[in-house]
Ligand SMILES: Nc1ncnc2c1ncn2[C@@H]1O[C@H](COP(=O)(O)OP(=O)(O)O)[C@@H](O)[C@H]1O
């Protein structure tokens with residue numbers, strides 16, 4: 001977040017680092033070291049957010065339940081018990097170092113509205129100004145699957161983008177990302193720097209600890225989200241929280257050296273910094289903007305719009321989405337809800353008689369949109385000109401299914417599909433019609 005000095009740092013601590021996997025007792029040594037590390041960063045002038053899992057784990061211990069239940073209401077009840085105790089634990093530890101903390105519990109619903117998203121950003125900023133450390137968790141007690149982030153790795157990446165963080169630290173029970181799960185593969189090799197996640201070769205398929213929800217897979221997803229928003233994402237070991245401080249210093253020194261090199265200074269005498277083992281995912285050179293990030297990752301899509309290549313190219317050229325470019329709709333959604341955009345071949349007349357999606361070649365989600373019409377209306381108006389909307393629906397709220405400012409493309413798609421400057425004749429017709 002913009003501020004006169006200091007960095008904005010989000011530190012995510014997984015369940016495996018907060019409670020013992022078997023006894024579910026809090027791992028006080030890690031919690032205390034985290035508090036010391038956060039306080040040190042704070043005193044160095046950085047703004048720090050802690051994303052803390054562990055509500056369910058702490059709740060298990062409090063209620064003497066030995067295994068994580070399967071029944072959702074029971075998990076939610078345990079989270080309600082545990083979250084209270086977890087926050088009291090953090091508050092207590094931080095209070096010894098005179099650092100105030102604040103609890104922020106989020107579900108996707110809380111940020112689905114743009115105004116609420118911006119409000120959340122303002123609250124974080126206010127807390128930073130007041131010198132408070134916000135402690136974030138998913139609001140497990142309320143979150144049902146439709147409004148869940150699902151895991152705190154994803155939540156921490158969304159939080160990092162929301163506060164425009166410089167660094168996101170995913171603290172876990174392994175040193176870094178390995179080529180395979182080090183618990184079961186002694187030959188697995190550490191991966192230190194990832195500059196392109198799409199070409200990453202690491203087996204992250206195996207599950208994580210008994211209480212953790214994500215494993216390494218969700219950390220990669222979080223790194224993808226974080227780096228797309230310009231956040232350097234780091235995986236490191238939670239039992240050595242002092243690593244965070246050392247890695248921050250190391251990255252600052254690397255930055256100073258590269259600035260010196262860029263200015264033509266003699267760098268031969270500069271100290272080559274070293275850092276404890278970690279994996280660093282480099283941020284995108286062209287980070288996506290806050291609103292684009294929110295459209296792509298803040299909202300839960302309620303359905304899918306299948307659009308043809310002509311419409312896709314028109315959107316890439318900043319046009320709005322006309323009903324004529326939509327060839328299919330799936331799911332039940334209302335006005336101003338988010339949908340996936342999937343590009344497919346326009347079906348032949350034969351295919352139109354059957355289920356065209358079976359004829360589509362590798363349908364691929366290219367982006368997300370907030371729609372001006374619900375699924376039922378779009379099913380009526382798709383393939384038609386905007387001038388026909390009123391006669392088809394009896395009203396016309398908009399000429400467009402979605403306006404361009406409410407459409408965002410995934411970054412990899414923005415790069416892999418060159419924009420075609422010329423519109424197809426059909427699109428010319430739609431635009432003029
Ligand atoms: N390629 C890999 N590299 C490192 N760890 C891996 C890999 N694949 C799977 N894992 C597992 O992921 C676990 C961390 O995930 P998880 O238990 O969900 O952590 P947390 O609770 O911190 O979110 C590690 O303990 C490890 O067993």
Ligand SMILES: N[C@@H](CCC(=O)OP(=O)(O)O)C(=O)O
Nearest residue numbers: 015054055056151152213214
């Ligand atoms: N929100 C849940 C944690 C969910 C989660 O993602 O856990 P983890 O994979 O350990 O980070 C809780 O507080 O128990």
